[in-house]
Every structure is written in C-alpha cells, then in structure tokens.
Amino acid sequence: MRELVVPGAASLQRQIKSGAVPESTAALAMAKLLDFRHWIPLASQFELNGREIFDLHDVLTEMLQHTDADECTLENLSLPFDAFYLRFGKQDMVKVPFGDDFEYVDGAFVAVTPYGALESGQKRLKVGLTTVKADGSCVQMPGHYLDFNPDEQRLTIPKAIDAAAARRIASVREGAGDSESSKNLDQVRAEAISEAAQLTRGAMALVVNSLFYLESLDQIPAPTVGRDTSVELAAKWLSAKPARRHKLRSDLTAAGYTLVRLVGSELADGVQKGHRPDGVRTHWRKGFYRQQPWGPGNTLRRRQWIKPTIVNAGMGDVLDQPGHIYVPPGSSGVQ
Secondary structure, eight states, rough: HHHHHHHHHHHHHHHHHHHHSSSHHHHHHHHHHHHHHHHHHHHHHHHTTOOOOOEEOHHHHHOOOOHHOOOOOOOOOOSSSSSEEEEEETTSSEEEHHHHHEEEEEEEEEEEEEOSSGGGGEEEEEEEEEEOOTOBEEEEEEEEEEOOOOOHHHSBHHHHHHHHHHHHEEEHHHTTSSHHHHHHHHHHEEEEEHHHHHHHHHHHHHHHHHHHHHHHEEEEEEOOOOOTEEEEEEEHHHHHHHHHHHHHHHHHHHHOOOOOEEEGEEEEEGGOBOOOOOOOOBBEEEEEEEEEEGGGOOEEEEEEEEEOOOOOOOOTTOOOOOOEEOTTTTTEEEE
16 A cells, blocks of 8 residues: 555655646645545455445335435444445435536445454444546546444444544544644545545435345345446356356456346336326335334344335326345344
8 A cells, every 4th residue: 555655645746846736736636645545455355355246226226215224323234245346326416526517426335344352343334435427437536435433333324424524534633734734635634534424424325225235135146247248248148057157257357347246126127107197207205214023022123124115196006115124134133
C-alpha cells in the first residue's frame, strides 16, 4: 500500500507545483489518494476470496428498495463469504454531487475482518460503495467507504451510520496537523466522510436488505455468465458440461468478463407492472420487517420480511408477495 500511496502523493505534489492540478482541487485529490488505505485492503480481500459477485435481478433490487430496514441492526449477520461484491445497477435516486453533475451508486463491496482479540470472534463490517456517472461510465476514483465496529453494528441502521461517520471524522480531527495546508486537507477529508455517510444513508437499505436476502437463501446460486457477456461466450457456457466450464472460465477472464452469481430471478414472474387507461401508474406499497415469535412458548424472536406489494392500478388489484423469514444462523433471535 505504501508503494502505491507514497509515489502517488509525491506525483500529486509535483503536479500541484507545476500548475497541472489546481490548488482548489488539490486537497480533494489528496484526500481521495489517502482513501486507498481503506480501498486497497478491501479490494485485496475481494480478490483473495475469489472475486465473488452477486448480481441482483432488477425486480429483486426494486423490491428491496421498497423495504424499510431502519429498525434493523447489523448484529449477528451471517455473510456468504468474507468478501464479495453486490451489483445493483445504476440507482438514479441514490446520488451525490460530482463535478457539474452527480455520481450514482451502482454496487457495493462488502467484507468482514477480525476486530479486537481473535478469540472474541468479533468482526468489523466494511462497506465500499461504487459509483458511476450519469451515462453509466465508471467514476475513476476510490468510492465511498464506511466501516462498522461491533458496537455500531448493534445500533439501528441510521444510528450506526451516524456513529461510524462520527468516529472516522473524530479520528481525522485527532491527527490534524498545525499547518494551513494540513488543516485544509483534514477538513476536506472530514467532508468526504460526511458525504460518504450521506450516500450510505441512501444506499444502506438496499445493501442491508440484500445481505438479509442472501442470508436467507437455502443454497447460494452457482456462478454463471454475467449480463454483459457476449452472446457467443454466454451460449458456450450455458451449453457446456461442468468439466468443460473450467477452460471456458479462463476464456471469459481473458476476454475481460467475469462470472457472477445471479440472484432474484425467481421473483420476476410474480411481478407485473401496468397503467390504467387514465395514465395512473402502478405503484409499490412499502415492505418492512417485523419480529416473528417462535421457539418454546413463542419466547424467541426472528426477523420476518413482509415483502413490498405492487398495487396494480391497471387492474385494481394488489399482487401480494408472501413474507419471508430470515433467521441469522447460530442466533436465538434478532435485534
């Protein structure tokens, strides 16, 4: 990490002195460079865990967007891997200013690492949001990062985000230098953390609901070709026998594609959207979580997803989606 950040900082300083990088944006550029201290370990962990990618079906993504998770916590969350990527696609309603336009959340890296003494079994949860520009092209900068320690994971989602952001800002303030340039840099870094918290507030319901959904699956979907794979390669993969797919995986990688785990396609057939003749659009009725009594004498509680329903204004019907129960493995209940 030092081999990347130190030369990068030296190069940035030279560009500032030469005028290639305006002083007005120098602090922001340096703050982004310092973000590599979070993103390099996160990206490395993703690579070491086999580049696991969950590609959420658009229907599932929309349903999870319309589910309220504000009263849920991150405690006792069971993840399918120690590091992976959630692909949502460009989220038009989850954005922050970027230059003269906006950057939009399109996915999130999620990882856990040990926290404190190894024997404690406690974990730090790390979330790195990735963003795209309005045209869908990638933002060529480190994304927005926030991590949650065990105490923060016990809080409800909004409070956890506020506490995590406050902790990181306090850490920046504590290490502030005395020079004017150092103070300016620390101020920009604090503002960047606040911006990350703002974006995380908008995206966290989708991230958390996705994690709850993955936690509930009886079986993790097998890797397959992604949506952007060429028709020719996709056809070869889908028609190949398992023994042949090992070679095809290398061909896909060489061509710049990667395998993903498609999630939520089973929900697509149950959701139809339409319009009434007078132009009134079909709309969603928000989903939520409730505590489901269970166990001896119904003394225990577990999280139950009451799925959002789509009110079909075209037919005057409500297409009810039954609730789904999420039980954190190894837990006697849910916060």
